[in-house]
Amino acid sequence: MQITQIDLNNKRQVEDFLHLPFVIYKDIPQWVPALQMDERIRLNPQRFPFYKHSQAAFFIAYPRSSSVGKSSLPIGRLAVLDNRHYNEYNKDSTAFFYLFECINNIETAQGLFNAGFEWARTQGLNKILGPKGFTPLDGFGLLVNGFEHRPAFGLPYNPSYYVDLIEAQGFVKHGESVSGYLGTDIVFPERIHELAERIAKRRGLRIARSNSRAELRALIPQIKELYNSSLEGTTGNTPLTIEEIDLLANQILWLANPKLIKLVMKDNKAVGFLFAYPDISVALQKIQGKLFPFGWLTLLRELKRTDWLNINGAGLLPEYRGSGGTAILYSEIIKSVRESGQFSHAEVVQIGVENVAMQREMENFGINFYKTHRTYSSTIKL
Numbered sequence: 001m002q003i004t005q006i007d008l009n010n011k012r013q014v015e016d017f018l019h020l021p022f023v024i025y026k027d028i029p030q031w032v033p034a035l036q037m038d039e040r041i042r043l044n045p046q047r048f049p050f051y052k053h054s055q056a057a058f059f060i061a062y063p064r065s066s067s068v069g070k071s072s073l074p075i076g077r078l079a080v081l082d083n084r085h086y087n088e089y090n091k092d093s094t095a096f097f098y099l100f101e102c103i104n105n106i107e108t109a110q111g112l113f114n115a116g117f118e119w120a121r122t123q124g125l126n127k128i129l130g131p132k133g134f135t136p137l138d139g140f141g142l143l144v145n146g147f148e149h150r151p152a153f154g155l156p157y158n159p160s161y162y163v164d165l166i167e168a169q170g171f172v173k174h175g176e177s178v179s180g181y182l183g184t185d186i187v188f189p190e191r192i193h194e195l196a197e198r199i200a201k202r203r204g205l206r207i208a209r210s211n212s213r214a215e216l217r218a219l220i221p222q223i224k225e226l227y228n229s230s231l232e233g234t235t236g237n238t239p240l241t242i243e244e245i246d247l248l249a250n251q252i253l254w255l256a257n258p259k260l261i262k263l264v265m266k267d268n269k270a271v272g273f274l275f276a277y278p279d280i281s282v283a284l285q286k287i288q289g290k291l292f293p294f295g296w297l298t299l300l301r302e303l304k305r306t307d308w309l310n311i312n313g314a315g316l317l318p319e320y321r322g323s324g325g326t327a328i329l330y331s332e333i334i335k336s337v338r339e340s341g342q343f344s345h346a347e348v349v350q351i352g353v354e355n356v357a358m359q360r361e362m363e364n365f366g367i368n369f370y371k372t373h374r375t376y377s378s379t380i381k382l
Helices: 011-024 036-042 084-090 106-122 162-167 190-203 213-230 242-255 281-287 295-305 326-339 356-364
Strands: 002-005 055-062 076-082 094-102 127-130 142-145 172-183 205-209 261-266 269-278 308-316 345-352 368-379
Touching: 002 106, 011 036, 011 055, 011 076, 011 094, 055 106, 076 106, 084 094, 094 106, 094 162, 106 127, 106 162, 142 162, 162 368, 172 356, 190 205, 190 326, 205 269, 205 326, 213 242, 213 261, 213 269, 242 269, 261 326, 269 295, 269 326, 281 295, 308 326, 326 345, 326 356, 345 356, 356 368
Parallel strands: 094 127, 308 345
Antiparallel strands: 002 055, 055 076, 076 094, 127 368, 142 368, 172 345, 172 368, 205 261, 261 269, 269 308
8 A cells, every 4th residue: 555644735635534434434333423624623733723832644545556646545544643732741752643544454554553653753752652632522542342332422433443453553552441321210329419418518619500601601711720730740631722722612612501511619719520511423423524514403403302411521629539529520420411301311431440439439320331442552663
């Protein structure tokens, strides 16, 4: 095959890169297309804030016998990121790989990753980790368990053979996360709600949420401060810039039911959060990820009638987690599922397997962890 680093100003190459997943997954009913508008922005250095501080390279594999730029159809793709904010914050020299798609052919995967390794070397990077994306809202990891289930919006889905393709390149397991199913018939102990109320009262905590998108937008600065504060003393994460939080805020506001975005407040300071969104995966399958000209109408209808809810994040600042503080989060998760009357199913997404206590507590409440995503790492010889 022929490996090409795409020119982001070359419309044909960009279209090839974006279209490949529709070929790979054409016979896989579980797959959910990404919002194509968002995908295009990520390949636009003038519009995507990541490129203000970092770099990325995008590679396509074409069959050797095809004529590139005319009738050739790609058979693989790969993005490699040099996230300088990540490396500066973590005192590291790690590249991320992301957006990997490939036919079931080890040589094609090898060609893509060899090109990615070489590019990372030119950036002075000595490790590579992935799948890991541009922002914290990008789902991470390779799906290794739960292929029979439709992915929650924004979470990775891939054919099972990707595991073999990636491990054949010398990658080893770096970490795993699990996602769990929660139904409205869950038997949730009433004592947890009572405990949450007592702890909130004793610590002077309250739940803040919005009745409108305008009110939610007003909370965005609190969300940014909370997210960046929660990273203190941790590794493997990246603080958000002002431009990145603005972009994420626009994504959140487009999809959010404001009442499902909750902050745990101490006086006027946010010390915890719960992010939940109506799942729009069915709508994205119907519109093939395209909002225009009329896809946005289908999406708006789905926001109102979907019976699936995604719990995309929950956390407290470290000083508020002890002495039963997480009971507040568990209580609010259940309330989010039940209060609106719209949702019959919920998915709690991507909890790190190292968080054994949280998994055990959730399993005790009846949450079934039925999907696993894995990140991989490899060294790069300079």
